Amino acid sequence: MFQAAKQSKLQQDGNDDVFFVDNGNTSYRLSLYDQPPLYDVTVEEFETSALDRLRILAEIESSAARNRSWDETKQVTITQCGKYLPLNSNSASGIDIQAERRKDQLGHFVLRLAFCRSEELRRRFTKAETTLFKIRFESDDSNERRAFLNSKDFNWISVSKNEKDEYKGQLQHFISAKMDLDTAFNNEAFYKVKWTTIPDLVEKRKVFLKGGYAYVPAREQASIIYAAFEERLEAALLATSRAIPLVDEDMRLNPILDNLAQGFIAGVPSDWVASAETTGEGITADMVDSLAKQHFPLCMRVLHQSLRKDHHLKHFGRLHYGLFLKVLGLSIDEALAFWRKSFAGGSGSDKFDKEYRYNIRHSFGLEGRRMNYPAKNCLQLHSAHEAGCPYRQLESSPENLQSALLSSYSAQGLTINDLPEIMAQVKKRSYHVACTRVFEITHARSVRKGEGLRDGESVTHPNQYAARSIELEKESKEMEVDFV
Template sequence: MFQAAKQSKLPKNESANILSVDNGSTLYRLSLYDQPPLYDVTVEEFETSALDRLRILAEIESSAARNRSWDETKQVTMTQCGKYLPLNSNSALGIDVLEERRKDRLGHFVLRLAFCRSEELRRRFIRAETTLFRIRFETDDSNERRAFLDSKDFNWISVGAEEKERYKEQLKHFISAKTDLDGAFQSEAFYKVKWTTIPDLVEKRKVFLKGGYAYVPAREQASIIYSAFEERLEAALRVTSRAIPLVDEDTRLNPILDNLAQGFIAGIPSDWVASAETTGEGITADMVDSLAKQHFPLCMRVLHHSLRKDHHLKHFGRLHYGLFLKVLGLSIDEAIAFWRKSFAGGPGSDKFDKEYRYNIRHSFGLEGRRMNYPAKNCLQLHSAHEAGCPYRQLESSPENLQSALLSSYSAQGLTINDLPEIIAQVKKKSYHVACTRVFEITHARSVRKGEGLSDGESVTHPNQYAARSIELEKETKDPKMKVDHGV
């Protein structure tokens, strides 16, 4: 599917970062993704298109984990698509719909490479992609949707007038009209498909079965299309899995595909390559205690509590918490003041300067490689063995997790009655859902259940949690300060 671009087309320093891909059809907003795209893309475009699509698919998974209704799932998904993966109809004015479809198809095929590697990943990918297709199908322009359907072969057979009349008494049971049943029957079209292709309609007894075929009324036609999409995607993933050894030879792609798969396995919107540093307004060392009590996610509250209790944190605790505070807005001078004060009773001034000052300056890019390090996101904390995500690390000790939650958030409205729902999500390894639910409970005055940080968005980064919490407090004090918090 992918092959290196010819060296002669590009400057030497750019050719190694270009992939050659083939262009597929962009006639319609809807797609069965039956033709891979073929055009030149950079490695960066290869990665970012997949990341943006993964955010949508992961939010669909989050909706399922949170038992959102179909209407809620649909609304959340459409909102997230508007941010990361817009896909407009041909009638849209002033919009490059071809570029939108180009990105949509590229992201889909990149994720195929990442998620074809195991049965579990394939199953989750198919389910999320089918949900996304269904939402787009329901919201598509009716004329364009009809043109799309006419352009594809879904292996259905239109039931002719004679056959329809032959089974009239049986088929009338599947007409929804409450009056003028005969008239409604005459105007209703029926299609025949192999009954095994639409198990959902068979299970719900919404079709007439005869001779191995299911007679499907036109109003249920969408189920045939969804089943065809799912069936074709499943077959395509099996084919792709056999081609993976060829892709593995490209050392540029392996790290990207591995990270994409890990992001999906963790069950979170994969946002670890997006602009990781969104430094907020400046804060001082003296403000940290108050901010921790009101605005920090559990992972950072646990670290803050340990620091205040023991006047010390181990290396990774200092690293994760220090980077979090830096991105929150703690300047280098205030950071040194904060850590010096926090270690009071521990190392003396000379020892602090010798053992810790350099590392603090290093994290700000002022020493060593002079690299301004970003704060760790949720996916990175999930995989950390030390000072990581407490929802994951305390999964096997629900009693300790419940104690940590109550001690951290009871002052903000979290009660013992809220814990079963949170622990249930942790047991399902939906750690980001548990954290998002805590945010909703502790910000109930501003956020409704299911709304997440806003518009259904889930927590993907400790700084994202803290920044949104601070924003909500400001909006409560002064509604005129309401801002767009999109990442």
């Protein structure tokens, strides 16, 4: 499927749901992804492997947007990888190592297909993937890392002893000596590479330059490896972009690849709620007002406030809010009671039954096609023209957005001093990061800055926000009872 000369070509094996893809070397936890995988894969595995990897890359981008330190970014990424993309060393026992390698390889190559289509996507994908590679490199088993390096050609030249001695005066400035300088110099290995491949070390003056080459001390060897990973991935993405018309012929994959690309652009990887089933405990119509004031994200608070003010919501407002409440735990009977009471204060029962009852039952899968529709995720709300994400829709009206934030969350501790930080994320179009920061501020008793919903995870779904908020309140009450 992803041959170097024919990046992206899919070959059907006669089954509409299975593709044949190339098998690559999965001997090591680290990979340059220079050999494509080879095995049968279903469309479902094709998509889920990419979605889980996209979660990791989205959190890496989110860390950059939130100005997390390298240690914080590394910890968040490792935690998220443990949930969605585990990749253990060969020495791990009781784990299907090959299954982990398979998912890692497949997810990477599928995302190449999705993100090769524009220069901006290629740049962001390369940057996020390089960061993931760095984190894995630093946390890898030392023996396996050494074996991986020995198996690859990174186009470096070992500097001979004679050459080291020739430039000793210059090279010894790059020795970090905890012992005698001459002894440290003799023990340090150096490698020569084209200076253009390691601009970061050149900029920081950590290498000696001579004749177009940079003399790199062994302790800075990782920079050569990172640069090689980035350079090879950039070249592979360009090759994939030239072959992408071959994939465009398959109409089953286009929607998947388009959704992946849109999710990456928005910084939101996928649905948090995998189905339309209720994720919380059952709630009643009378509980909604209280829940909205304490636990709802801004998108749903705005809809709730509009409903209470006007006793009405337009079609998409009813759709988005109704599905959100359904997944939160509002049953069909309670939903009918809630909407009947909300519209004109409960008057006009005949009009309600005639105009709205069918659509409400339809959203629960009780009418029409009888599909139990899921709630809309952040990506879908970002692209909605009506009743969508307020961070995006009010981006051009910062005063209105700030007013909405203060009126909605001031009772939960958000102040005017918090607004510049939130608006800075909105300006960068990192809407999910802005929403996550609001969650942290309004749950400051239980959540530290940078922690997100849990383990650094960002908001990707309104129900995810509400469910975690309710969960934190429950945990807090249980702790109070235990304390008493």
